[in-house]
Amino acid sequence: MSPAPARTSRDAVVRAARALLEEGGIDAVTMGAVAVAVGIRGPSLYKRVRDRDALLSLVAEAAAAELGDAVGAVVGGPGDAEQRVVLAADAFRDLAGRSPRSMALVFAGLGADLQPAVDVAAAAARPLVELAGELAGPDRALPAARALTAFAWGFTTMEHAGAFRLGGDVDEAWRTGVAALARGLAAR
Numbered sequence: 001m002s003p004a005p006a007r008t009s010r011d012a013v014v015r016a017a018r019a020l021l022e023e024g025g026i027d028a029v030t031m032g033a034v035a036v037a038v039g040i041r042g043p044s045l046y047k048r049v050r051d052r053d054a055l056l057s058l059v060a061e062a063a064a065a066e067l068g069d070a071v072g073a074v075v076g077g078p079g080d081a082e083q084r085v086v087l088a089a090d091a092f093r094d095l096a097g098r099s100p101r102s103m104a105l106v107f108a109g110l111g112a113d114l115q116p117a118v119d120v121a122a123a124a125a126r127p128l129v130e131l132a133g134e135l136a137g138p139d140r141a142l143p144a145a146r147a148l149t150a151f152a153w154g155f156t157t158m159e160h161a162g163a164f165r166l167g168g169d170v171d172e173a174w175r176t177g178v179a180a181l182a183r184g185l186a187a188r
Contacts, residue, residue, distance in 0.1 A: 008038050010048045014058045021059060021101045029056060053114060060105035061116040067095055067106070068124030075127045081134040085182040086175075088131055089152050093174065097155035107153045125149075136185040144185045150179055 005055045016037035016144055020028045023119060031052055035045040070091035074084050092133045106121075116124070132148060134139030155174060164170050 008044075010042050010058070012038050013045065013048045013055070014062050017055050018059045018062060018099070018102055020171075021056075021105075022099055026056070027100060028052065028060075031055070031124035032034065056105060056114045057116065059102055060114060061120045063102035064097060064106045064121055064124035066099075066118040067092065067103070068102075068127055070129070073133050081131065082179075082182040082186055083146065084131055085135055085144075085185075086178050087126060089148065089178040092149075092152040093156055093159075094151070096160070099159045100156070103156075107149075135182065140185070142161055148181060149183065151177060 013034060017034045020033055020037060022074050030053065031045050031049075034055065035042040038045075050162065071088045074087040075089065075092060077084060079087070106116060114154045115121070128148065129141050129145040132144035136144035155177060157172060159163060159174075164173070
């Protein structure tokens with residue numbers, strides 16, 4: 001291991017922490033484990049990141065930004081607002097499936113020190129608020145975006161916890177819920 005090679009960027013540190021989080025949960029993300037993952041000594045990691053809470057906050061910010069980018073990719077795309085809301089919800093579900101623990105840092109209220117900074121969260125939410133505004137109108141954009149987010153987070157959290165044990169097609173339940181919510185929000 002080297003002290004702190006210039007090639008060890010903060011982004012590499014965040015990626016390593018995020019991988020550890022997804023593989024082993026929040027307890028697996030230690031400064032020592034992240035240092036090993038990026039090939040530096042533990043004390044050198046502090047040149048990139050203040051402490052573990054700051055590192056977890058950076059992971060949450062990266063996940064929030066990824067979500068904002070995924071939703072942003074469909075905002076200006078083809079289709080009407082209801083169709084694009086379905087695509088945005090699917091992008092959320094896909095990310096929650098690939099990175100459930102990172103998404104938990106964004107949405108699960110694990111403490112103010114671990115959540116993304118307000119400006120980062122606002123930037124990540126902007127595409128969904130814009131899309132929700134198209135659907136529900138500008139005066140209802142934020143409440144509509146919150147309703148969509150709450151449904152998507154609740155559903156995906158239950159899905160990944162194995163809570164849908166009564167049988168049936170979970171994908172159909174997802175499509176039904178998203179479509180109903182989109183139609184309801186569009187009814188002004």
